[in-house]
Amino acid sequence: MGRIVLDKVTKSFGDVTVIPPLDLTIEDGEFTVFVGPSGCGKSTLLRLIAGLEDVSSGAILIDGQDATSIPPAKRGLAMVFQSYALYPHMTVRKNIAFPLRMAGMDKAEQNRRVEQAADVLNLTAYLDRRPGQLSGGQRQRVAIGRAIVREPSAFLFDEPLSNLDAALRVGMRLEISEMHNRLQTTMIYVTHDQVEAMTMADKIVVLHAGHIEQVGSPLDLYRAPKNLFVAGFIGSPKMNLIEGDEARKHDAHTIGIRPEHLSVSSSEGTWSGVVGVAEHLGSDTFFHVHDTGLAETITVRVDGEISFKHGDRIYLTPRNDVMHRFDKAGDRLP
Amino acid sequence: MATKASRSAARLMLAPAVILLLGWMLVPLTMTLIFSFQRYLPMRGGFLDWVGFENYVRFVTSSAFWPAVQATLIIVGGVLLITVILGILLAVLLDQPMWGQGIVRILVIAPFFVMPTVSGLVWKNMFMDPNNGLLSHLWRFFGADPIIWLSDASMASIILIVSWQWLPFATLILLTAIQSLDSEQIEAAEMDGASALSRFWHIVLPHLARAITIVILIQTIFLLAIFAEIFVTTQGSFGTRTLTYLIYQRVLESQNVGLGSAGGIYAVILANIFALFLMRIVGKNLDR
Amino acid sequence: MARSVTTQRKTLNTVIAWGIGLLIFFPILWTILTSFKTEAQAIADPPVWFFFDWTLENYRVVQERSNYSRFLWNSVIIAGGSTLLGMMVAIPAAWSMAFVPSTQTKNILLWMLSTKMLPAVGVLYPIYLIFIQLGLLDSRIGLTLVLMLINLPIMVWMLYTYFKEIPGEILEAARMDGAGLRQEILYVLTPMAIPGIASTMLLNIILAWNEAFWTLNLTAARAAPLTAFIASYSSPEGLFYAKLSAASTMAIAPILIIGWFSQKQLVRGLTFGAVK
Numbered sequence: 001m002g003r004i005v006l007d008k009v010t011k012s013f014g015d016v017t018v019i020p021p022l023d024l025t026i027e028d029g030e031f032t033v034f035v036g037p038s039g040c041g042k043s044t045l046l047r048l049i050a051g052l053e054d055v056s057s058g059a060i061l062i063d064g065q066d067a068t069s070i071p072p073a074k075r076g077l078a079m080v081f082q083s084y085a086l087y088p089h090m091t092v093r094k095n096i097a098f099p100l101r102m103a104g105m106d107k108a109e110q111n112r113r114v115e116q117a118a119d120v121l122n123l124t125a126y127l128d129r130r131p132g133q134l135s136g137g138q139r140q141r142v143a144i145g146r147a148i149v150r151e152p153s154a155f156l157f158d159e160p161l162s163n164l165d166a167a168l169r170v171g172m173r174l175e176i177s178e179m180h181n182r183l184q185t186t187m188i189y190v191t192h193d194q195v196e197a198m199t200m201a202d203k204i205v206v207l208h209a210g211h212i213e214q215v216g217s218p219l220d221l222y223r224a225p226k227n228l229f230v231a232g233f234i235g236s237p238k239m240n241l242i243e244g245d246e247a248r249k250h251d252a253h254t255i256g257i258r259p260e261h262l263s264v265s266s267s268e269g270t271w272s273g274v275v276g277v278a279e280h281l282g283s284d285t286f287f288h289v290h291d292t293g294l295a296e297t298i299t300v301r302v303d304g305e306i307s308f309k310h311g312d313r314i315y316l317t318p319r320n321d322v323m324h325r326f327d328k329a330g331d332r333l334p
Numbered sequence: 335m336a337t338k339a340s341r342s343a344a345r346l347m348l349a350p351a352v353i354l355l356l357g358w359m360l361v362p363l364t365m366t367l368i369f370s371f372q373r374y375l376p377m378r379g380g381f382l383d384w385v386g387f388e389n390y391v392r393f394v395t396s397s398a399f400w401p402a403v404q405a406t407l408i409i410v411g412g413v414l415l416i417t418v419i420l421g422i423l424l425a426v427l428l429d430q431p432m433w434g435q436g437i438v439r440i441l442v443i444a445p446f447f448v449m450p451t452v453s454g455l456v457w458k459n460m461f462m463d464p465n466n467g468l469l470s471h472l473w474r475f476f477g478a479d480p481i482i483w484l485s486d487a488s489m490a491s492i493i494l495i496v497s498w499q500w501l502p503f504a505t506l507i508l509l510t511a512i513q514s515l516d517s518e519q520i521e522a523a524e525m526d527g528a529s530a531l532s533r534f535w536h537i538v539l540p541h542l543a544r545a546i547t548i549v550i551l552i553q554t555i556f557l558l559a560i561f562a563e564i565f566v567t568t569q570g571s572f573g574t575r576t577l578t579y580l581i582y583q584r585v586l587e588s589q590n591v592g593l594g595s596a597g598g599i600y601a602v603i604l605a606n607i608f609a610l611f612l613m614r615i616v617g618k619n620l621d622r
Numbered sequence: 623m624a625r626s627v628t629t630q631r632k633t634l635n636t637v638i639a640w641g642i643g644l645l646i647f648f649p650i651l652w653t654i655l656t657s658f659k660t661e662a663q664a665i666a667d668p669p670v671w672f673f674f675d676w677t678l679e680n681y682r683v684v685q686e687r688s689n690y691s692r693f694l695w696n697s698v699i700i701a702g703g704s705t706l707l708g709m710m711v712a713i714p715a716a717w718s719m720a721f722v723p724s725t726q727t728k729n730i731l732l733w734m735l736s737t738k739m740l741p742a743v744g745v746l747y748p749i750y751l752i753f754i755q756l757g758l759l760d761s762r763i764g765l766t767l768v769l770m771l772i773n774l775p776i777m778v779w780m781l782y783t784y785f786k787e788i789p790g791e792i793l794e795a796a797r798m799d800g801a802g803l804r805q806e807i808l809y810v811l812t813p814m815a816i817p818g819i820a821s822t823m824l825l826n827i828i829l830a831w832n833e834a835f836w837t838l839n840l841t842a843a844r845a846a847p848l849t850a851f852i853a854s855y856s857s858p859e860g861l862f863y864a865k866l867s868a869a870s871t872m873a874i875a876p877i878l879i880i881g882w883f884s885q886k887q888l889v890r891g892l893t894f895g896a897v898k
Contacts, residue, residue, distance in 0.1 A: 341722060341724075343718075343722075343803075344717075344718035344719075344721070344722035344724075345718070347714030347715060347717060347718040348714070348715045348718045348719065348730070350711045350714070350715070351711045351712060351714075351715035351734070351774060351778055352715070352730065354711060354771060354774065355733075355734055355737050355771070355774060355775065358737065358771040358774075359737045359740060361748070361752075362745035362748035362749050362752070363740070363744070363745060363748075365745075365747075365748035365751070366744055366745055366747065366748055369747065369748070424642065427635070427638065427639055427642070428639060430635040430639075431631075431632050431635065432632055432635040432636040432639050433632070433636045434636065434640065435639075437643075438639045438640055438642075438643040439643075439885070440882050440885075441643035441644060441646060441647040442642070442643050442646050442647070443881070443882070443885055444646070444647050444650055444878060444881075444882075445646060445647075445649070445650065446881070446888075447828060447832070447874065447877045447878050447880075447881035447882075448650065448832075448874050448877075448878075449831065449832040449834060449848065449849050449852065449873060449874060449877070450832065450834040450849070451834050451838075451849045451850075451852040451853045452653075452852050452870045452873055452874055453649070454856075455852060455853075455855050455856060455866060455870070456649055456653050456866070456867075456870060457649065458856075459855075459862075459863060459866060460649075460652065460653065460656065460664075460863055460866075460867070461649065465665075466665035466667075466863065468652065468669060471667045471668065471669055474667065475668070498646070498649070501646065502646075503892065506885065506888065506889055507889050507892075507893060507897050510886075510889045510897055511897055544896075544897075545897050548893050548896050548897060552892065552893065555739050558741065559741050559742060559743065559835070561742075561743070561834065561835045561838070562834035562835065562838060562849070562853070565834075565838060565853065565856075566852075566853050566855075566856040567856075578741065578743045581743045581744070581746075582743050582746065582839075585743075585746055585747045586746070586747075586750075586839065591747050594746075594747065595747065598741070598743060598744035598745065598746070598747075599744065601741040601743055601744045602740065602741055602744045604741075605739050605740070605741045605744075606736070606739065608739070609735075609736055609739035612735075612739075613732045613735055613736060615896060616732070616735065616894050616896050617728065617732050619896045
């Protein structure tokens with residue numbers, strides 16, 4: 001079980017309010033991702049749930065029970081830290097067994113669980129090494145192993161992949177997703193990388209300056225961003241946001257059109273411009289188009305086989321059915 | 335991680351150290367301050383009279399004051415000059431590839447671990463003694479008249495002894511600082527066509543600037559207070575009476591506590607000027 | 623720098639560095655050599671280098687005539703005692719500032735540093751007077767206390783910089799893993815802090831062992847440590863070079879050995895963590 005409810009939680013350090021009153025419910029078994037730019041309060045929020053920071057006001061309920069003043073160890077949560085936070089003086093086996101040892105579990109059961117976890121995480125060969133002798137990916141697995149042996153009611157991940165190189169990150173992303181499918185335990189995952197958020201989450205919580213901007217499934221956020229911030233944050237490459245006359249034609253202050261929702265032509269279209277940089281990814285190609293008469297550079301995403309070169313004239317036509325419209329305050333218009 | 339429970343526990347753990355140091359600083363310093371306004375002669379019954387700032391005036395107008403300031407400046411300045419310059423050169427040298435680097439390092443550092451009384455006496459007797467010292471043997475070997483080091487070249491002798499003790503400190507710190515220099519910076523400069531000398535001048539030296547400042551400040555604070563080296567060699571004669579030694583003599587030898595205390599307050603102020611600069615640098619380091 | 627250097631260049635470096643190294647080390651080497659000579663050989667001109675009748679006579683005489691071992695024992699007690707006592711105060715203080723910092727932490731640290739800068743001679747008489755009043759003059763306990771106090775700032779600072787390097791996340795991980803404060807200190811913090819604690823203690827023993835202002839001014843016969851004992855050779859009678867050398871060698875040998883083990887820590891300790 002692991003249903004976590006935040007009820008009007010706030011956090012301030014001295015005079016600085018990091019989290020203004022915030023309500024959020026995380027259902028049992030859900031994979032929830034907190035995403036936002038650095039300094040948006042996502043890590044602080046995670047640490048409040050973990051109990052590593054005291055809330056300034058409000059309450060945190062875990063499975064219906066008020067956990068606000070329960071110390072971290074007693075909340076039944078496990079955390080995987082950004083730096084992995086492995087105990088450098090202990091072997092991998094001892095690292096993974098540490099929470100069990102603290103819980104006073106008997107040796108045989110400790111060993112059984114450690115070995116089981118090591119088996120799942122492919123760590124069996126490394127059980128007697130120390131963290132210093134492991135690669136980044138292996139350390140990450142040890143940190144996860146230390147979390148799963150406790151069989152917590154929820155896992156908390158604080159940017160766990162940010163110290164890994166790109167290839168490893170993709171692999172670990174899959175492993176964590178598979179782990180969630182297998183265990184069906186609540187997971188709260190903090191990241192600044194919207195790709196991680198989109199690929200892993202059941203529910204994404206977009207945070208900005210301590211506020212929740214939007215909560216929803218990845219596709220909800222992609223299809224109907226509630227405001228300009230979410231629109232700009234979710235999706236890669238970023239949504240084209242256009243202001244001015246062009247927006248007024250659509251009765252909006254700002255219109256947004258995703259790069260993949262523009263069709264291109266060499267002869268006719270709504271806007272015409274000149275190709276600046278063309279980024280060829282193989283499967284896709286991104287064109288950055290200038291001189292369209294709009295103030296903004298427009299990014300287009302097309303099939304990898306379509307070829308325009310730097311300096312070519314290009315015609316763009318937005319798909320009006322998937323155009324996003326925002327008012328002056330930045331909120332979505334229906 | 336800062337929860338309320340850990341806060342108060344932390345304060346409790348900090349208290350003993352703060353209280354002890356506060357006492358150690360305030361009690362004697364207050365007493366010195368009080369004595370400095372008194373005519374206080376323990377041999378003649380202790381407290382005699384309140385005299386206001388008379389001791390402060392007498393201390394700086396006495397015939398011993400300016401020579402003591404001069405001696406202090408020459409010793410501190412001389413030692414700083416020698417240790418910093420040789421320290422930089424030695425640090426650069428020790429950073430070069432060579433065989434037995436570890437052993438050379440140990441040889442160079444060793445003098446720092448010799449207690450001041452030992453280094454004072456070993457130099458005074460076994461090297462600088464005009465009859466039996468090794469240096470006089472050397473002078474005679476070349477047919478020269480041995481120098482009577484501690485009286486004819488008293489300042490140079492003290493500077494030599496103290497520099498020998500402090501050169502390892504400067505070298506060790508500067509070497510540590512050099513080794514923290516990013517080798518890519520040197521390589522980039524090499525790619526840019528900088529010669530070895532200009533690499534030293536434009537990259538190594540600026541990189542060392544902070545470490546050099548720290549060496550200068552810390553050494554100054556310790557050098558202002560050198561005592562044992564003079565105590566076991568010249569006892570302050572032949573122009574080697576520094577401010578510290580002068581104050582020591584006023585207080586313990588001539589037992590004029592009031593006068594000595596006024597001198598002590600001067601010394602505290604002087605040391606604090608340097609300490610302030612040092613603390614600025616160290617404080618900046620804390621913020622990182 | 624992973625770079626191949628010509629053998630010629632390396633040889634040149636080696637010769638120069640060894641030459642300078644031996645020159646700097648020479649006074650110590652000469653003292654050690656002289657301690658094994660007879661008094662006549664010690665002042666011989668031309669000097670005798672290695673080929674003389676090596677004798678342990680000086681060591682025996684120094685011990686017998688002046689009861690060397692008592693001074694040694696005083697040094698051990700004073701240096702060791704002040705270190706242990708200081709650590710008992712410094713470890714909790716450094717721990718609290720490193721792991722539960724407050725807005726005042728930086729000021730407290732700097733203030734502690736400033737007490738280290740206090741010139742000893744400025745407070746000599748008050749301390750002297752207090753010691754007389756409390757009957758601490760020429761006592762090991764009094765000197766132990768003073769040395770503990772003068773080195774306390776360095777101990778706190780050094781431990782602080784070591785503790786600071788222990789990532790806070792590890793302690794938080796321990797807390798999440800169910801460790802209480804006691805277990806956190808016992809199983810996680812202490813094992814990780816031991817190297818730092820050990821080097822702080824080593825540096826402090828060196829500083830206390832070599833301290834030569836308070837040890838000279840606050841002791842006479844009973845509590846005098848080696849610094850004061852050696853100082854008694856400043857007004858000698860007769861030939862004494864070999865005996866001075868023997869006494870000096872014994873006084874510096876333990877510290878030379880400890881010192882060589884703690885070169886790195888020395889830099890950190892003496893620069894208050896500003897150079898690492």
